[in-house]
Amino acid sequence: MELNRLDEPFAPQDIEWRIQQSGKSGQGKIYAMVLAYVTNRAIMARLDDVCGKANWRNEYQPAPAGGVMCGISIKVDGEWITKWDAAENTQVEAVKGGMSGAMKRAAVQWGIGRYLYNLEEGFAQTSDTKRNDWNRAKLKDGNTTFWWCPPQLPSWALPPDNQQHKQPATQPETPTRTPDDILREFTEMVSKESDLETIKGLYKAAWNALSTSAEHQTKCIEVYQIRAKELNKAA
CATH class of the missing domain: 3.30.390 (Enolase-like; domain 1)
Known part of the structure; x- marks a missing residue:
């Protein structure tokens, strides 16, 4: 066996x-x-x-x-x-x-x-x-x-x-969705989302989907960090 x-x-x-x-x-x-x-x-x-x-x-x-x-x-x-x-x-x-x-x-x-x-x-x-x-x-x-x-x-x-x-x-x-498409959609999603846990899930999925482009993954991180800071300040 x-x-x-x-x-x-x-x-x-x-x-x-x-x-x-x-x-x-x-x-x-x-x-x-x-x-x-x-x-x-x-x-x-x-x-x-x-x-x-x-x-x-x-x-x-x-x-x-x-x-x-x-x-x-x-x-x-x-x-x-x-x-x-x-x-x-x-x-x-x-x-x-x-x-x-x-x-x-x-x-x-x-x-x-x-x-x-x-x-x-x-x-x-x-x-x-x-x-x-x-x-x-x-x-x-x-x-x-x-x-x-x-x-x-x-x-x-x-x-x-x-x-x-x-x-x-x-x-x-x-x-076909290009890295630009994925990054743009992610940015739009988190800009209107106020729940940090939901944003974390969206970020993880977007980051995985951008595995072919380190540059776009870096930008994805930046978008997440900016939105997280905005929400923490508003809390």
Whole structure:
């Protein structure tokens, strides 16, 4: 059993994206920060493939502060070893959602999908007009509907077999955003935002998106620092 194989990247179709934060910039443009997760189906398939169907199992318990805990056990040299993690119940299908989240986190304890943490938050492509091949969502006001498409995965987050696991050819084409575009949008967003924690999240996503340009990352830092000083003075 080669447990290091648990750490290997997954194919794009085994990755699901969830909106971490969304809103509107000062110019009214909708933005969405998204996080990547491995699906539970892919986790189970990976465990079957690496460990064998009879050599792993999962179990659930109530979490001490609510929610649910999941333990994933793998039989190593004849001994069962269990790693646990927990998640809160979700608003939709509360218990089922909590169990699903807890299993994803327990899988990370074994290294499954842990590499996705290096992605942190990223900006999705968004549109205020319907696109059938994009995901549908609403802003917190409950009235504004928009459509979004997740960012492309970098090459280091893809399996080596590019022919089998490269980004699906059917994924919709999205307009290219230049570093200037990203920096301008970030500046507009934070200029109208007064919550420092929200600004920190926007800054992190923008800084990651500007990884190809050290110059633009420096400017991004400057914009964040200026806005943070403005808010601290007003407090």
